[in-house]
Amino acid sequence: MRKYLLEVGVPTEKIILEDQSRNTFENFMFSKEKILADWEKSGHTGQPQILFATSNYHVMRASLYSKRIGFSAQGIGAPTSLYFLPTALIREYIGILSYYRLITFLLLVVEAFLAYFLAF
Template sequence: MVPINFLVELGIISVVLMATRFAGLGRKLAATTLILLALAAFSPLNNLLLYPLEARFPAWDPSRGAPDGIIVLGGSVDTDLSAAHHTPVVLHAADRFFAPAELARRYPNARVVFTGGTSNLISTDAKEADYSAPILENLGIPKERLILERDSRNTWENAIFTKKLVAPKPGERWLLVTSAFHMPRSMGIFRKAGFDVEAYPVDWRTGGPDDVLSFTNNGADGLERTNVAVREWIGLVAYRLMGRTSELLPGPAKD
């Protein structure tokens, strides 16, 4: 459950209680909900939750040489809206497209894989890979160079299906492109799946450590970042409990 949904539900409960003999409890709950909403929207809470995730993996070091492959995780394209309008609709994390396009130009021999089907619980023919491929092609990656994995529904399946699709050989170097806040969980999952990849974080939502305690002047932006952070922390805990990662907060491999 993301914070905004939880707070809305608390607000509804408080209103209902105020119409009963528990009106006093309802007023207290309403005040608490308002305080929590303000904290989630304007306080440094979202930065405090996001920064440890985004700072976990440093920027990729190109001095180690050219990669053999580039893996791009889905999550930017809304498949339902894309299907409704018959064109790719990118809602967020556009850096997940820009970065691999630049990498593909820099390393013309590297294979490029986009992995992403649909996260909808109800089966649908709309696959994120199908709508993402034209974007990558328009950014300069030839169609024949793209490898599409279109059946995965989550990050665990991204790792499992992509490994099976590309069959990485020992000694090959593969980059994993995803949002910085999502990188710890993604790296832990790929490691658990036996696919050794190197982190290439993009799509940062926070600045440096000096910004961690800064307040947000846009409540909608603050709520969105709080939602993203809480959802990712819940994902880390859930995947650790399910045994899909070996650490709660995966970090860079030790040399």
């Protein structure tokens, strides 16, 4: 993503890398620490304006995670190879169902309940 940001004109000094996370939520948690430390070190007050880079298919779910940790962030999506897109979209669909797991579970229970009782 760093390479992509440089290609689209983002200055090197504006890019903060995070390389310890294992998933998107951890990435935002670790990035939040780095961003706030850099923000305070620069003498700024208030909330920083954040632009994050990810794959174009992943921007929506990443935005959900940024809101969950309390950041108002905008996402920029890097292009994805067409051969990878079907797999990536299925993965994102499952990821969003997981993000909303309680609602998903309740909908599945209601659907099973209705299917069982409407069958009679």
